[in-house]
Amino acid sequence: MPKRSYQQYCPTAYSLDVVGDRWTLLIVRDLLFGPRRYTDLLEGLPGIGTNLLANRLKEMEAAEVVRKTKLPPPASSTVYELAERGRQLAPIVMILTDWGLELMPGYVPEEDEVPVVPCLGAMTKLFVGDSAEDMTVEFHINEEVYVVRIEGGQMSIQPGTTPDADLVVYTTPRALMTMLVEHRDPATYLENGEIEIRTGDVSLLKTFTGFFQHPSAA
Amino acid sequence: MPKRSYQQYCPTAYSLDVVGDRWTLLIVRDLLFGPRRYTDLLEGLPGIGTNLLANRLKEMEAAEVVRKTKLPPPASSTVYELAERGRQLAPIVMILTDWGLELMPGYVPEEDEVPVVPCLGAMTKLFVGDSAEDMTVEFHINEEVYVVRIEGGQMSIQPGTTPDADLVVYTTPRALMTMLVEHRDPATYLENGEIEIRTGDVSLLKTFTGFFQHPSAA
DNA sequence: CCGAATCCTTATTGATACTG
DNA sequence: CAGTATCAATAAGGATTCGG
Numbered sequence: 001m002p003k004r005s006y007q008q009y010c011p012t013a014y015s016l017d018v019v020g021d022r023w024t025l026l027i028v029r030d031l032l033f034g035p036r037r038y039t040d041l042l043e044g045l046p047g048i049g050t051n052l053l054a055n056r057l058k059e060m061e062a063a064e065v066v067r068k069t070k071l072p073p074p075a076s077s078t079v080y081e082l083a084e085r086g087r088q089l090a091p092i093v094m095i096l097t098d099w100g101l102e103l104m105p106g107y108v109p110e111e112d113e114v115p116v117v118p119c120l121g122a123m124t125k126l127f128v129g130d131s132a133e134d135m136t137v138e139f140h141i142n143e144e145v146y147v148v149r150i151e152g153g154q155m156s157i158q159p160g161t162t163p164d165a166d167l168v169v170y171t172t173p174r175a176l177m178t179m180l181v182e183h184r185d186p187a188t189y190l191e192n193g194e195i196e197i198r199t200g201d202v203s204l205l206k207t208f209t210g211f212f213q214h215p216s217a218a
Numbered sequence: 219m220p221k222r223s224y225q226q227y228c229p230t231a232y233s234l235d236v237v238g239d240r241w242t243l244l245i246v247r248d249l250l251f252g253p254r255r256y257t258d259l260l261e262g263l264p265g266i267g268t269n270l271l272a273n274r275l276k277e278m279e280a281a282e283v284v285r286k287t288k289l290p291p292p293a294s295s296t297v298y299e300l301a302e303r304g305r306q307l308a309p310i311v312m313i314l315t316d317w318g319l320e321l322m323p324g325y326v327p328e329e330d331e332v333p334v335v336p337c338l339g340a341m342t343k344l345f346v347g348d349s350a351e352d353m354t355v356e357f358h359i360n361e362e363v364y365v366v367r368i369e370g371g372q373m374s375i376q377p378g379t380t381p382d383a384d385l386v387v388y389t390t391p392r393a394l395m396t397m398l399v400e401h402r403d404p405a406t407y408l409e410n411g412e413i414e415i416r417t418g419d420v421s422l423l424k425t426f427t428g429f430f431q432h433p434s435a436a
Numbered sequence: 437c438c439g440a441a442t443c444c445t446t447a448t449t450g451a452t453a454c455t456g
Numbered sequence: 457c458a459g460t461a462t463c464a465a466t467a468a469g470g471a472t473t474c475g476g
Contacts, residue, residue: 004449004466007265009327009395010336011318011343012247012311018321019314022238022468029230038439047225049469054440078439088317093230095310096237099303100229103236109227118228125229177227222447222468240449256458267450272459296458 129153167200347371385418
């Protein structure tokens with residue numbers, strides 16, 4: 001069966017033939033911070049339906065947007081990662097993210113409405129380096145672990161742990177997300193158990209969230 | 219009926235809830251060079267189906283991406299134009315265009331595969347100002363007329379005519395497009411009647427097309 | 437468990453005909 | 457010209473199954 005196409009001799013249309021289908025750009029978003037397994041993707045895309053994810057990944061692989069590889073032993077799990085053409089789509093996801101920040105609703109989301117990757121995305125987009133002091137934070141978000149390092153006004157996000165964290169936080173995605181986007185007070189989440197601080201203290205967490213600012217506030 | 223949504227508390231997903239549906243970004247593309255009438259849009263989007271275009275426009279209007287206005291008398295036709303939020307999507311269309319240039323096939327397209335707007339898009343994306351000398355060209359593409367002015371290495375495209383054109387060309391979209399993208403020789407098209415020069419001569423047209431270069435050639 | 441393939445129901449689309 | 461209305465063809469969503 002021939003894939004559906006706009007049938008236009010137009011670069012924009014050719015692009016959308018490849019990445020314009022439902023879910024495709026969200027898959028790119030989910031691969032922006034590193035390789036993911038099939039099931040990670042499924043979890044980050046509630047509602048996609050496993051057959052559709054499999055199809056999309058196959059199409060994206062054929063278009064050289066993603067690549068399927070095996071992690072080195074002993075992990076050895078098969079993961080999907082962005083190929084070169086896929087990495088070139090990062091600016092699009094970035095602009096969509098900026099554009100969508102204006103559309104964020106004012107309500108507190110349900111817990112299953114906030115996948116992990118958007119939190120990382122929001123971090124990169126909302127970070128304002130000007131007044132940021134150096135610090136290293138280890139975030140445990142659901143089952144995933146990331147090290148966020150701020151150095152000289154620059155922020156980096158790496159998967160994995162670190163021995164030298166100033167702050168180690170266990171959090172749900174929505175707690176993290178709403179603290180970043182709406183500067184919601186950590187106290188509420190510490191009380192209901194959505195956030196737990198293992199190393200460091202609340203004041204440090206508040207300092208950290210202070211480094212993030214909605215562009216409309218500028 | 220509630221519109222289908224990704225249901226994610228994520229700026230990227232919110233954006234795609236609005237502009238991620240089939241055809242939506244192509245409509246934005248078609249409005250990038252100025253207001254268009256309903257039927258112009260239909261013509262630029264072969265295959266869309268008039269009900270779907272009407273739906274999309276309604277959704278985009280509700281999302282304040284496009285605005286519906288009336289042209290001043292005596293034209294008085296209703297047109298659609300980009301609103302502020304819509305204009306902010308221009309960078310996305312641009313990146314998609316860059317990305318899609320790599321995907322352009324090597325064949326000569328059918329005539330009805332090339333709408334007018336992609337030609338204007340290709341012009342803006344492929345123009346290399348470095349060696350460009352000043353000139354003014356009036357293009358009649360199908361029923362539409364545009365003035366392309368090159369001044370001091372800068373190019374502008376305006377709808378309408380001009381009395382001081384160095385070159386006046388009547389052309390089909392595909393002739394123009396393939397000359398820009400693949401540097402196809404005008405001679406072929408002059409012979410088969412797809413291009414007609416009313417003012418100026420072929421050498422000037424060749425000079426003009428020389429100002430455009432595929433990024434991969436750089 | 438992971439990475440899908442299958443089956444079935446619902447929602448969206450594409451094409452055409454028709455109307456103020 | 458600017459859309460509505462109708463309806464068949466497709467694609468998406470959800471549950472279940474199946475092989476490493």
